[in-house]
Amino acid sequence: MKQFRVLFILTLVFVFVCMTSGFAQGAPKRVIIDTDPGTDDAMAIILALNSPELHVEALTVVPGNVDGRQGLENALKIVSLAGRCDITVAGGAQHPLNQKLITAQFWHGKNGLAGVELPPTKCKADPRFGPDLIIEMVHKYPHEITLIPVGPLTNIALAVSKDPSIAGLVKDIVIMGGSITGGNVNGAAEANIYNDPEAAQIVFNAGWMVTMVGSDVGERTLITRKYLTQLQSTHGPQNDFIAKIADFYLNRSEKSGYSGAAMYDPLAVGIALDATLGTLKEMHVDVETKGEFTRGETVANRMGSSENNVLHGDHYEIEGTVGLKPNARVCVASDADRFLQLFVERVRGK
Amino acid sequence: MPRTFLIDTDTASDDAVALIMALRAPDVRVAAITTVAGNVNVQQATRNALYTAELCGADVPVYAGAEKPLLRAYTNATWFHGRDGLGDHNYPPPRRFPEKLHAVDAIIDTIEENPGLVIITLAPLTNLALALATKPEIAAKVGRCVVMGGAPCCEGNVTPAAEYNIWVDPEAARMVMLSGLPVELIGWQLSRGEAVVNESDIGIIQRFNTPLARFAIECNSHARHAYKVQTGEDGISLPDPIAMCVALEPSIGTEWSEHYLEVETQSELTRGMTVVDRLNVAGDDRNRAVWELALHADRKAKVCWKIDTKRWKDYLSAALR
Numbered sequence: 242m243k244q245f246r247v248l249f250i251l252t253l254v255f256v257f258v259c260m261t262s263g264f265a266q267g268a269p270k271r272v273i274i275d276t277d278p279g280t281d282d283a284m285a286i287i288l289a290l291n292s293p294e295l296h297v298e299a300l301t302v303v304p305g306n307v308d309g310r311q312g313l314e315n316a317l318k319i320v321s322l323a324g325r326c327d328i329t330v331a332g333g334a335q336h337p338l339n340q341k342l343i344t345a346q347f348w349h350g351k352n353g354l355a356g357v358e359l360p361p362t363k364c365k366a367d368p369r370f371g372p373d374l375i376i377e378m379v380h381k382y383p384h385e386i387t388l389i390p391v392g393p394l395t396n397i398a399l400a401v402s403k404d405p406s407i408a409g410l411v412k413d414i415v416i417m418g419g420s421i422t423g424g425n426v427n428g429a430a431e432a433n434i435y436n437d438p439e440a441a442q443i444v445f446n447a448g449w450m451v452t453m454v455g456s457d458v459g460e461r462t463l464i465t466r467k468y469l470t471q472l473q474s475t476h477g478p479q480n481d482f483i484a485k486i487a488d489f490y491l492n493r494s495e496k497s498g499y500s501g502a503a504m505y506d507p508l509a510v511g512i513a514l515d516a517t518l519g520t521l522k523e524m525h526v527d528v529e530t531k532g533e534f535t536r537g538e539t540v541a542n543r544m545g546s547s548e549n550n551v552l553h554g555d556h557y558e559i560e561g562t563v564g565l566k567p568n569a570r571v572c573v574a575s576d577a578d579r580f581l582q583l584f585v586e587r588v589r590g591k
Numbered sequence: 592m593p594r595t596f597l598i599d600t601d602t603a604s605d606d607a608v609a610l611i612m613a614l615r616a617p618d619v620r621v622a623a624i625t626t627v628a629g630n631v632n633v634q635q636a637t638r639n640a641l642y643t644a645e646l647c648g649a650d651v652p653v654y655a656g657a658e659k660p661l662l663r664a665y666t667n668a669t670w671f672h673g674r675d676g677l678g679d680h681n682y683p684p685p686r687r688f689p690e691k692l693h694a695v696d697a698i699i700d701t702i703e704e705n706p707g708l709v710i711i712t713l714a715p716l717t718n719l720a721l722a723l724a725t726k727p728e729i730a731a732k733v734g735r736c737v738v739m740g741g742a743p744c745c746e747g748n749v750t751p752a753a754e755y756n757i758w759v760d761p762e763a764a765r766m767v768m769l770s771g772l773p774v775e776l777i778g779w780q781l782s783r784g785e786a787v788v789n790e791s792d793i794g795i796i797q798r799f800n801t802p803l804a805r806f807a808i809e810c811n812s813h814a815r816h817a818y819k820v821q822t823g824e825d826g827i828s829l830p831d832p833i834a835m836c837v838a839l840e841p842s843i844g845t846e847w848s849e850h851y852l853e854v855e856t857q858s859e860l861t862r863g864m865t866v867v868d869r870l871n872v873a874g875d876d877r878n879r880a881v882w883e884l885a886l887h888a889d890r891k892a893k894v895c896w897k898i899d900t901k902r903w904k905d906y907l908s909a910a911l912r
Binding site: 334403404446 | 657658659661662693695717720721724725726727762765766856857858883884887
């Protein structure tokens with residue numbers, strides 16, 4: 242009888258463990274996407290909304306590709322198109338911390354969405370300030386929220402400056418931004434970081450491990466005619482919208498000499514939902530805020546250490562090295578085809 | 592009708608005297624005190640602000656704010672003010688607690704509720720910068736913004752170029768200076784020389800024999816010593832109370848001029864320098880690109896160059912008597 246009871250309890254424990262671990266695996270990740278929508282932002286948002294691995298808790302809007310007002314309008318239209326007015330959409334900062342905003346209609350069309358006129362939104366903006374909303378949600382779901390900032394880091398910097406404790410309370414932060422092999426604005430800087438270098442430096446050094454999906458990897462993860470044709474062969478409101486903006490974006494990219502359109506923001510969402518889509522390496526990353534040629538560059542230390550230079554009379558001598566703790570998992574490569582197949586699969590017919 | 596003040600402070604010894612002056616002013620209502628990391632950490636600053644308010648019998652709400660500068664490593668000034676910021680005299684803990692609301696939200700709410708509000712900043716500008724980033728519209732609703740900070744003509748008290756409040760968080764200072772707020776800059780140099788509360792002034796204040804007079808002199812004991820070491824000048828130098836005095840009575844400032852003002856954030860040598868366009872060249876071809884944000888703010892800062900040191904000391908005495 243006693244043995245029977247022990248067996249019974251063990252079985253119960255086993256079932257409980259199975260259920261909880263199964264639940265943990267099956268439960269979608271809660272994510273907040275901070276975005277400046279933006280063609281590739283729209284693609285990233287639609288990917289997230291149609292991925293069972295993710296539960297999009299909120300979109301917070303930051304000025305970048307377009308100004309904050311246009312960005313909020315675009316975000317509301319995108320969630321409305323997807324029939325997802327349940328998602329909280331909030332505005333945020335009105336301009337970068339320490340410089341004027343640089344918008345990118347050149348790449349994204351005059352409304353930021355390739356000139357595609359989406360139907361008026363049925364959804365309403367949340368009155369809260371984006372960074373405050375982020376603070377609130379991270380405290381509401383401690384260690385559960387994954388932040389996916391795909392614009393300049395102004396909102397995230399404001400949130401973590403006001404409440405530094407969120408750095409220890411998020412599950413993850415996966416940013417689209419930076420590059421460790423040259424920029425897409427100029428020789429040094431990637432656009433999101435270039436648009437608010439001070440905010441980026443705050444975010445990289447806030448005490449969390451930032452997963453950095455940079456432009457150099459996005460530029461090796463291209464949506465090409467082959468994938469676009471697949472998207473154009475099926476239909477649905479989201480499918481058709483994505484096909485239209487991908488077509489515009491692809492044309493723009495081809496005119497600038499690329500063989501496809503860089504999936505910058507969608508890849509960040511991809512890596513948030515399946516980290517094996519990228520190759521991640523731990524490094525220490527700082528953001529240059531002062532350089533004439535390098536302002537906005539993400540400077541990555543791949544060695545995990547710096548030279549220790551010690552003064553000896555009139556000169557310094559190298560005395561070994563000083564260790565440098567990594568603050569970022571830098572994506573150095575992506576499984577581009579697997580990601581693009583996933584992207585098309587998720588969006589087709591939606 | 593009393594004027595309404597909001598005071599942002601990293602409460603240490605000279606901040607405490609400034610708080611006393613405001614809380615004792617008959618025609619002023621201090622709607623909020625907000626605290627920030629600076630001279631001492633934000634918890635200590637909050638404690639010191641609450642203690643000082645208690646000494647004045649004031650029940651003004653105190654809101655704690657930023658724990659560190661926006662992107663620079665935090666550096667305190669306890670070498671100057673003492674470990675507790677008040678000269679390490681073991682003052683008892685305050686009886687009241689800070690409010691739950693964050694200082695940044697308190698600043699926004701207080702401005703919204705009090706059009707024409709006078710803001711006096713005695714600290715690094717982190718809180719105000721965050722408030723302005725949250726709601727840029729508040730800048731237009733502020734009546735005056737008296738900033739103790741900078742060294743617009745000369746050497747600073749941290750580096751040859753910069754004064755502490757600006758140096759600690761230059762990015763925040765720059766955000767504030769370029770926000771369109773009606774800034775009145777009270778530089779560190781105004782509290783030197785003739786403005787220093789000297790041996791004979793200290794004697795007069797001590798003979799008042801009031802709790803506030805005793806506290807004001809005692810809590811500055813460490814600062815007095817540090818100031819002597821730093822500058823060779825004997826006495827108590829009181830930058831924050833001078834800014835407060837100008838906030839209370841603008842005519843204490845006897846020489847003013849209005850200029851475009853920038854804050855250096857790109858150089859380590861001159862980090863936090865307050866750069867004043869005295870020859871009005873910010874808009875010319877050579878300078879326009881660099882001064883773009885200041886020109887865009889479309890508002891010049893009022894820079895104070897000289898104060899009436901006798902009247903300043905009269906105001907100080909009146910507050911402590």
